Amino acid sequence: MIFELLAGNLTHGLLLGGVYGVATMGLSLIFGVINVVNVGHGQFIMVGAFVTLILFTALGLSPVIAIPVALIIGMALGFLFFYTVMRKLIKAPELASLLATFAVGILLEELAKLIFGADFRGYYWDVGKIILPFTTIPMSKLYAFIGSIAIALFLYFWFSKTRSGTAVRSVIEDSEGARVCGVNVDWIYALSFAIGIGITVMSGVLLTMFIPVGINPYMGGAYTLKAFVIAVLGGLTSPYGAFFAGLIFGLVENGAYTLFALIPGVAPFSLTVSLAFWMLFFLLLVKPTGLLGKK
Amino acid sequence: MLKVENIESGYGSMQVLWGPSLEVKKGSITSLLGPNGAGKTTLLMTILGSIEPWGGKITYEDREVTHLPTHKKVDLGISLVPEGKHLFVDMSVHENLVMGAYRKEALKNIDDSLELVYSLFPVLKERDRQKAGTLSGGEQQMLTIARAIMTKPKMIMLDEPSQGLAPKLVAEVFETIQKLEAEFGLTILLVEQNVVASLNAASYVYILHEGRIKVEGNPEDIRGSADIREAYLGI
Known part of the structure; x- marks a missing residue:
């Protein structure tokens, strides 16, 4: 019985982990290239969730279409915030960029509240389900997982095979070295920020498959925290590490939920929420460069 | 000039x-x-x-x-061999050289440039699949000069x-x-x-x-x- 439950939750955890992974790839890319911790990260996930909701409920468009739309909107927002806010802050002290991204996050939250109100919303994308011996998986979650793998592979391909992706890697490794090779480093900063935000907004689309009634202007903060933990787990500057760390985090989170539920007198959900903190705490104590990180 | x-x-x-x-x-x-x-x-x-x-x-x-x-x-x-090398230590020797030919004009001549730097520094050819970070100090300095030559300066x-x-x-x-x-x-x-x-x-x-x-x-x-x-x- 408990094993069935655990197997079921781990399956869902793995599927959700893919979405966590993609969400964190955006954070890692931005941190890796411009050394800015995007404290407003989760709010961009929220933007993706609302994009999906609007397309589905107002225009009747499937979330599959929302994915490219989210990428375009995300990249547009990324370029907008880069050239208006971030560009001057790359060389500024860290506190300045932390405050700026925090402010951007609040701005997005309040704009969303102004437009959509503070209610929890959701939609139901009925594309069938798969019945396994130990659990039932809605096809929408499976699609989200496949989508997350596709996005991760796409990013991997861009990174390792294309000229601009290689330039991004060179800037992550040594921006001064990239500059003497003739890489337009300032453009790579802008492009990476835009793609990082684009990926993050796309992950918001995928996330909606897991939160049937959880779309809300203030939903982002929780995901910022999770993304931080996953990013540290994955070694901070490595987008691949981030994806695999996302899978691990999804498994741990959902597995732990099942186990916490066995402890009498404990509210398993609240304990699971605090799990991210505990993981971050122990990780920084034991291996500050991240489980999958180098050095 | x-x-x-x-x-x-x-x-x-x-x-x-x-x-x-x-x-x-x-x-x-x-x-x-x-x-x-x-x-x-x-x-x-x-x-x-x-x-x-x-x-x-x-x-x-x-x-x-x-x-x-x-x-x-x-x-x-104009090309610079910077102080402190600024190599891409996680990339291979070959990838570092290809990065040197990043600009479009340099990319057109990449085969000739590669031949040139490998003839100048044969040791780089021997190690072209190796990560730049694993080279000795002298080899890294050669790679930095070679990377600058790759820009077709x-x-x-x-x-x-x-x-x-x-x-x-x-x-x-x-x-x-x-x-x-x-x-x-x-x-x-x-x-x-x-x-x-x-x-x-x-x-x-x-x-x-x-x-x-x-x-x-x-x-x-x-x-x-x-x-x-x-x-x-x-x-």
Whole structure:
């Protein structure tokens, strides 16, 4: 019985982990290239969730279409915030960029509240389900997982095979070295920020498959925290590490939920929420460069 | 080929360069000497544009390039072997060289450039699949020079290329620099701590001190003047 439950939750955890992974790839890319911790990260996930909701409920468009739309909107927002806010802050002290991204996050939250109100919303994308011996998986979650793998592979391909992706890697490794090779480093900063935000907004689309009634202007903060933990787990500057760390985090989170539920007198959900903190705490104590990180 | 006039720049509010001027003649080796902290690295970075000049003028091949962004200067054939190498240590030797040919013009000639650098530095060919971070200090310095050659430059600025190398390797680096000038017609601006070797290699010498050019002249004259050697070069 408990094993069935655990197997079921781990399956869902793995599927959700893919979405966590993609969400964190955006954070890692931005941190890796411009050394800015995007404290407003989760709010961009929220933007993706609302994009999906609007397309589905107002225009009747499937979330599959929302994915490219989210990428375009995300990249547009990324370029907008880069050239208006971030560009001057790359060389500024860290506190300045932390405050700026925090402010951007609040701005997005309040704009969303102004437009959509503070209610929890959701939609139901009925594309069938798969019945396994130990659990039932809605096809929408499976699609989200496949989508997350596709996005991760796409990013991997861009990174390792294309000229601009290689330039991004060179800037992550040594921006001064990239500059003497003739890489337009300032453009790579802008492009990476835009793609990082684009990926993050796309992950918001995928996330909606897991939160049937959880779309809300203030939903982002929780995901910022999770993304931080996953990013540290994955070694901070490595987008691949981030994806695999996302899978691990999804498994741990959902597995732990099942186990916490066995402890009498404990509210398993609240304990699971605090799990991210505990993981971050122990990780920084034991291996500050991240489980999958180098050095 | 390159003319720097009264250039001023620095970091934040700290001024480092107080209007030095210098000229690098086509097809020659020009040496820039001076003690630590004189502003030599800052001057090279300002010429390449990774530090924005505050004032003054930079002319390259009769064209004003004072505020041209770095990647455009690389297009024009200006290349820098930076101090501290700035290699991509997680990439292979081959990938580092390919990064050198990042600009479109350089990319067109990538096969010829690769052949050239592998003939100059055969050891890099042996290690071309190895990560740059696993090379020895001397090999890394060769790779840094090779990466600069991959940009298809007309002028190479080298910032302390022999720093931290064993005497035998220092001699090799200087041999390579002289070869680049003599056999490939490249123009060289050389910043070095190794005064003796620089005076031997260069055809004209500038001495930078506290952000200003204090002395300039032929290497023979500088070698001949006990005052200059004592005041600025410590030899």
